[in-house]
Amino acid sequence: MTPDLYAERALLAALLRDPRQIRKTLQLTGIDDSEFGDPGHAQLMRAIIDASQDETLDLSDIDGWNTMRRTVENAAVAGGRSRAWVHEIAASRITPSQAVEYAVMVHEGATRRGIAAHAQRIADMISQAPPEQVSAQITIAHNVMIKLAELWRLDPEILTAEATEADDTEVLETPQAPSLLQRGLAALRAPLPFLDGTARTEDRLLASLVTDPGQIAEVRGWLDLEDFTAPGRAEIYAALVDLADRNRPIDAPTVLFEASRQVAISARQADRFMAHCAKAEPGQAISLARTLVATDTAAYISAQAQKIITTVTAGTATPSQAIGVAMTTLQRMQESLARLNTGRQVTASDSMVYVPPPPDRATMSTPPNAKTSM
Template identity: 30%
Template sequence: MNPLLEAEQALLGAVLLDPQQLIHLSWLAPEHFYRPVHQALFAALRKLRADGHPALEGADAVPLEWVTDAVEEAGLHVRGLTAVYAHTLISACPRSGHAPVYARMVLEGAIHRTVTEHAIRLHQAARADALQGEVENALHQADVLTGVLGDLAQRWGSEPRPMAPTGQPAPAPFSPPPGRAARIVEDERSLLAVLVEQPKAIDEVVGWLRPGDFAAPGHGQLYRCLGVLHHRGEPIDRMTVLWEAQRRGLLADGTLSAEEIGAICDGVGLGGADWLGEQIMRSSVTRTAAASARAVRALAEDESLAPGRLIGHALHALGPLDEVRARWGTANGHGAPVAPPPPVEEAAAARVRAALARSTSPTATRASVRPRPAPKPPAERAPSRHHG
């Protein structure tokens, strides 16, 4: 039998043997039990205690009515519970005084199950939003999961603080539905074409759109190239973009090809940069939500993780979603401005001049820079007539 189910039986048996143990179990709720019959029985025991059952008067021997009344009360909410099973629970308890320890084992199992359940809900909401091009349901489920983690941490007695796991394998990337994926890729190509045709439009998206928001890794790297050229104050066209991509090794490692770059740079972007950027951000939010949900579920299914570490690692797994969500709010005007990666507008004048000098033809450079005439050597003084 599963040790957690044995802990549920031992805990209920301890309370049936010693009703006073309920005083130390106020932090445990019926829904923390796995089996419905155990949930109903623990709820019945708490109700009898709240109603002032005579078994709580502190007598040396616990009256038989404490067991029979608990079974009768629980039988109103669940079927199949008998007095025989109640006595089975009593025999499954090693020591009634260890009830708080058994209760912590029950709560540990409940924490793993609850986190798994809410991670599945977040993943389902992210998939549904990805199919419809929305983000609200995924963000709502992320808020619910964060609140659940905080409540579980309080019950467990730990601090809800993000902790990075060690050696945890990264979940596989989330793939949107095929029809939606084609639309996302087309929006990315359109945005890149707009930014090549109108380099000033980069200022409209650079504050909240990141290369990692692109579904196609090659498109994200191409967006990075455009941002770098814009940051250095260099001209942007098909040749300069191809040159920057080559310098970054994107052609050598197969991330992009010269034909792909040429097709994007020579293409026609349909839509404004800000609108296209928001469509890409929607996809990024749902992809990140799905990836965070899978990471949290993998953590919750690891039974070797203590509850405190599980909660901390789960909060850490939700960190990327919080970061993308903040930028999504900035893109829609609903959040505080997010500091962009290296500043673009505030580039030092010396760096801009140096970049322009590298982009200027050598002929123009030689024509604009005239060498100064060499200074004439000083004339020799004539010897004085008064000195030989």
């Protein structure tokens, strides 16, 4: 069993061995069966709670003890367990007077599982759900974090500030890669299935910006350098923005030369860039940039969700640290989605080139030969 489940077992044993601890533990900690990870433990805790609510039961008297134990055993048997199983739990080597401390451990285990479950839900949604649904799920998770902070009598604002400061310090202490393409989430994106074809999208996007530099102003507010992960592409985008800022003429050779000031570009990379520019069509950059940012956002949120899960499952973070990291990370997820939503606003280029909308999911799920009624 995991440490969390051993803590649950210890609490149950303490309450079975010394029923005088039950009402005090419930009152001081507010522990509930819903916080137990093991279904059998949760069932037994519910039986103990229900039995303790009988005001006629004197838990300071041995007859009251025996009545309570019989009630709990009967509930366990009714739920498919055995009396021997209850006796086995009660016989655990624990200190009954530590019931409150065991309950706090169960609280902490439930906190960790709850945070990880919400983060996993976000990670599962990001590759297939629309941004609005992901945003709603992040909001739900954030509200859960606030409730957990209240449970632990913690100030959410202080937790967020401390987690942000710790995270910023960690980032500052991390050695920075010399190339822009190695910054951000490049290493984390590799295993994600929805990143196929990213380099091709980046090439077409950059070529379209070279062909129609007016699109630079339309994307620069929400398309970041870190959205480019293929070698040399971030530097080319940086060169495009820099040339636009300086009101310099923009063409393929000039952009290529400016980019080579930041990173070494091979002859093969240069040839590929020039070839893409030669066949690029104006007006496509906005749509391609949206695709790239959507991919980046999905990868970022997936990685951040994994960060939350890693933090709470590592076992080294206190409840305050785990909640703080979760709240700060969820806030950054929302900021990433906000950038995606900014890019979805209609621009001047949208009226220049027709881009068919993505297929409706309901239409896609209809079999090709299915008959439809009028």
